[in-house]
Amino acid sequence: MLSNLTELKCKRILYTMKPSRISSSVVEKLVSIVGGEHVLVSDEDRLAYAYDSQRVEFIPDAVVRPGTADDIAQIMRIANEELFPVVPRGSGTGLSGGSVASQGGVVLDLSRMNRIVEIDLGNLHAVCQPGVITATLATAVEKHGLLYPPDPGSIKVSTLGGNVAENAGGLRAIKYGVTRNYLMQVCAVVPTGEEFVSGAKTRKCVAGYDLASLLCGSEGTLAVITEITVRLVPFPRFRRSLTAVFETASAAGRAVSEIMAEGLTPATLEILDQRTIQVVEDYAHLGLPTEAGALLLAEFDGFSETAVADEAEAARAVLERSSAQQIREAQDAEERERIWEARRVALAALARVRPTTILEDVTVPLPKLSAMIERIAEIARSNSLLIGTFGHAGDGNLHPTILTDERDAEEMERVEKAIAQLFEAALELGGTVSGEHGIGFAKAPFLPKEVGENTIEIMRRIKRSLDPNNILNPGKFL
Ligand SMILES: Cc1cc2nc3c(=O)[nH]c(=O)nc-3n(C[C@H](O)[C@H](O)[C@H](O)COP(=O)(O)OP(=O)(O)OC[C@H]3O[C@@H](n4cnc5c(N)ncnc54)[C@H](O)[C@@H]3O)c2cc1C
Known part of the structure; x- marks a missing residue:
């Protein structure tokens, strides 16, 4: 069911939509590869692919749904002709x-290629097509006592192909690392249509350039990923979850740095600021302390009950030494589930406050976490904006989320200014403009500020050598 606002917006866009610029002879060629039901050119279908979870909107000329790597290779050759x-x-x-599709063209929807090809219990790896939903893989391997650790908040929806292309992180990155750390082998099609394989189903591989790592985080600009082999690890048998209440978010930020400096390795260490706590409680009624300035959520896991308990106790001691006002350990699975539910619904709860939600993704070195939190609060104040902040605090990765209304042009000017200030603050503190969500279309103007023109030029040369006609995902980050 669409909201009135969304329905109105869709009607307006459909009314003003330009016809597809893909010629009928090209459509025929595409149909001959994937079949008529997998080439979508109607206005309604094209509109459905005009968005991702960011706020930009570009209508593609067509949507094609390939079923095999060979389909993709043929489509790429036609696109080059x-x-x-x-x-x-x-x-x-x-x-x-x-x-x-910020420059029009074809959206290549990979969701048909959604098969888990193999789970190898001897070598601890899984081979997947790119459209496998991350949670589907995680659930499938958990049945065998195994863990696929990368767990972006979108785990129930996002695909492994998207995760590799963005080098997705998530809640467990602090202990287990990000998607790249689990990538063993990638099959892909370069923009000119040639298929290739990089990496091996081995624990180590230094055979030539590490093209699999190059593709990881390349945001669909260098090749289309057609098969992914990932490493699996044993599923930890014990876990302990703690919450700690702080008077201010910056005090919580300092406690995070202290936990990490102590050499502890939480599996997860997340923060919710006051606004986020309040909206989550309004939304999900989990019994959160709505007066708190911030809440830290921590989990320790492992294979020895004593070792996990020792780490949780050591974390409690650090939290007590820092200014935590209340520290509570989950007493059972139900309480633990409530804690993580609070984190999981944070974005959905914030999105209810105003019509437009803009989630940012700044990351700073851990000792600067509390300074970044203070800068976010100052940016919200000076621009008279509502910002709720949550995120993977243990990674120094914060998601300041601007709650606004894109119909208000004057407010949107302040929003754009605030976004630029958020990135400037992260860079001044030695951080990055993106910890895990990528650069894409939205952050392209900020990338040179972080990496410099020389680095951008090297990236451009790599792009040109693989994609001389600038066919694959043009207009993104470079
Ligand atoms: C509620 C919510 C929570 C989130 N939480 C996290 C989080 O905790 N951590 C995190 O890292 N991200 C998070 N994200 C961001 C997002 O889910 C990830 O970036 C995810 O990896 C995108 O996967 P997708 O399948 O949706 O890819 P898409 O959005 O469809 O595509 C993302 C990029 O990958 C490219 N791409 C997709 N498939 C392929 C392929 N097969 N070959 C080549 N390029 C490809 C696309 O061109 C695009 O540039 C979150 C998003 C939401 C909405």
Whole structure:
């Protein structure tokens, strides 16, 4: 059911929509590869692919749903002959406009390629097609006592292909690392249509350039990923979850740095600021302390009950030494589930406050976490904006979320100013403009500020050598 606002917006867009610029002869060629039911050119279908989870909107000329790597290779060769852009897309949960066709052309929807090809219990790896939903893989391997650790908040929707293309992080990155740390091998199709394989199903591999790592985080600009082999680890048998209440978010930030400096390795260490706590409680009624300035959520896991308990106790001691006002350990699975539910619904709860939600993704070195939190509060105050902040505090990765209304042009000017200030603050503190959501379309103007023109030029050379006609996902980050 669409909201009135969304329905009105869809009607307006459909009314003003331009016809597809893909010629009927190209449509025929595409149909001959994937079949008529997998080439979508109606206005309604094209509109459905005009968004990801960012706020930009670009209508593609067509949507094509390949079933095999060979289909993709043929589509890429046609795109190079006819010179139209091709934009790979998993589930469209990306938060930087990466899977929208900002220069028109074809959106390549990879969701049909959703088979787990193999789970190897001897070598501890899984081979997947790119459209496998991350949670589907995680659930499948858990049945065998195994863990696929990368767990972006979008785990139930996002695809492994999208995760590799964005080098997705998530709640467990602090202890287990990000998608790249689990990537063993990648099969892919370069923009000119040649298929290749990089990496091996081994624990170590230094055979030539590490092209699998190059593709990881390349945001669908260098190749279309057609098969992914990931490493699995044993599922930890014991876990302990703690919450700690703080008077201010910056005090919580300092406690995070102290926990990490103590050498502890939480599996997860997340923060919710006051606004986020309040909206989550309004939404999900979990019994959160709504007067708190901030809440830290921590989990320790492992294979020895004593070792996990010792780490949780050591964390409690650090929290007590810092200014935590209340520390509570979950007493059972139900209480633990409530704690993590609070984190999982944070974005959905914030999104109810105003019509437009803009989630940002700044990351700073751990000792600067509390300074970044203070800068976010100052940016909200000076621009008279509502910002709720939550995030993977143990990684120094914060998601300041601006709650606004895109119909208010004057407010949107302040929003744009605040976004630029957020990135400037992260860079001044030695951080990055993106910890995990990528650069895509939305953050392209800020990338040179972080990496400098020389680095941008090297990236451009890599792009040109693989994609001389600038066919694959043009207009993204470079
Ligand atoms: C509620 C919510 C929570 C989130 N939480 C996290 C989080 O905790 N951590 C995190 O890292 N991200 C998070 N994200 C962001 C997003 O889910 C990730 O970036 C995810 O990896 C995108 O996967 P997708 O399948 O939706 O990809 P899409 O959004 O469809 O595409 C993302 C990019 O990958 C490219 N791409 C997709 N498939 C392929 C392929 N097969 N070959 C080549 N390129 C491809 C696209 O061109 C695009 O540039 C969150 C998003 C939401 C909405």
